[in-house]
Amino acid sequence: MKLVVEECQRYAKMRAHTATHLLHTELAKIFKTTKQAGSLVDEDYLRFDFNADRLLSPEEIHDIEKNINQIIYDSYGVEVNEMSLDEATKTWAKAFFEDKYGDKVRVVRVFNHDNEIVSIELCGGTHVVNTKDIWCFTIVSQEAVASWVKRIVAVTGPKVAARLHEVQEILDVTVEKLWIKTATQLADKLDKTLKEYDDMKANLESLETTMIKNILWWSDFSSWKDFDKIFLVPVELNFKNVAFQAKWMFKGQNIFIYTKEWGFVLIADKGTSAKALAEKLGIKWWGTDAAVQGRDEKVLTLFK
Ligand SMILES: [Zn+2]
Structure with missing residues (x-):
């Protein structure tokens, strides 16, 4: 054997x-x-x-x-x-x-x-x-x-x-x-599914933008020293999009947006540098004169 x-x-x-x-x-x-x-x-x-x-x-x-x-x-x-x-x-x-x-x-x-x-x-x-x-x-x-x-x-x-x-x-x-009958249908099904995915993604992004705009527009905000508007927004929001929308919605103002998980963005549109404002607040930041961002535990106690 x-x-x-x-x-x-x-x-x-x-x-x-x-x-x-x-x-x-x-x-x-x-x-x-x-x-x-x-x-x-x-x-x-x-x-x-x-x-x-x-x-x-x-x-x-x-x-x-x-x-x-x-x-x-x-x-x-x-x-x-x-x-x-x-x-x-x-x-x-x-x-x-x-x-x-x-x-x-x-x-x-x-x-x-x-x-x-x-x-x-x-x-x-x-x-x-x-x-x-x-x-x-x-x-x-x-x-x-x-x-x-x-x-x-x-x-x-x-x-x-x-x-x-x-x-x-x-x-x-x-x-x-993929819920099809034979492998010959694979290419068609994939094309269709990918298109559906792209459409859904575009829909979701547009919905998200609308929601962010609404939240920024209708939510309570406070003002404090150099800042015209201070927002505490939910962590679940796309923070990048939040900053982007806020920049366009509140032109000519200084805005501070943060979450309870310490993420923040500071937008300066009144001639003062965003970097200088962040320095004044004593928080860790990175960015440009127009806007800075970062994560710092301190943001939770800044405006109290
Ligand atoms: Zn050989």
């Missing part, structure tokens, strides 16, 4: 390894001068790092998957040979290979049915004998691990079906939560 498991694991790694070679070839078509920057091959799982200044577009990912799966379905032979480096590089750009190798190299090649090389690598690993043995290939993710190094994670064999199942589950949950 143990032997069977080990054999399965070996095949799973072989599938991932041959697929890594095919991926490398596809990437080299897109990024002409790319170099492999690291690679990890596990059971039906591969991670491939390569040099590139940008990530792949969704179309490029789609094309890579399509091309590799086509090679799998076309059942191309995989050959492993020992030969001289010269012989190996005769048929393929030398830049594709890593820099240092001995005289004799182990070459892994994939041939199409016209006996043309589809993929060639100097490699000591074990491989499937025919591309059809990879079964299937799909890219799971891509990311930038450094500015010049991009990483692709992909799966092969039975893990492709598992991945499909995973994606399907995510879609099913999303479809259910």
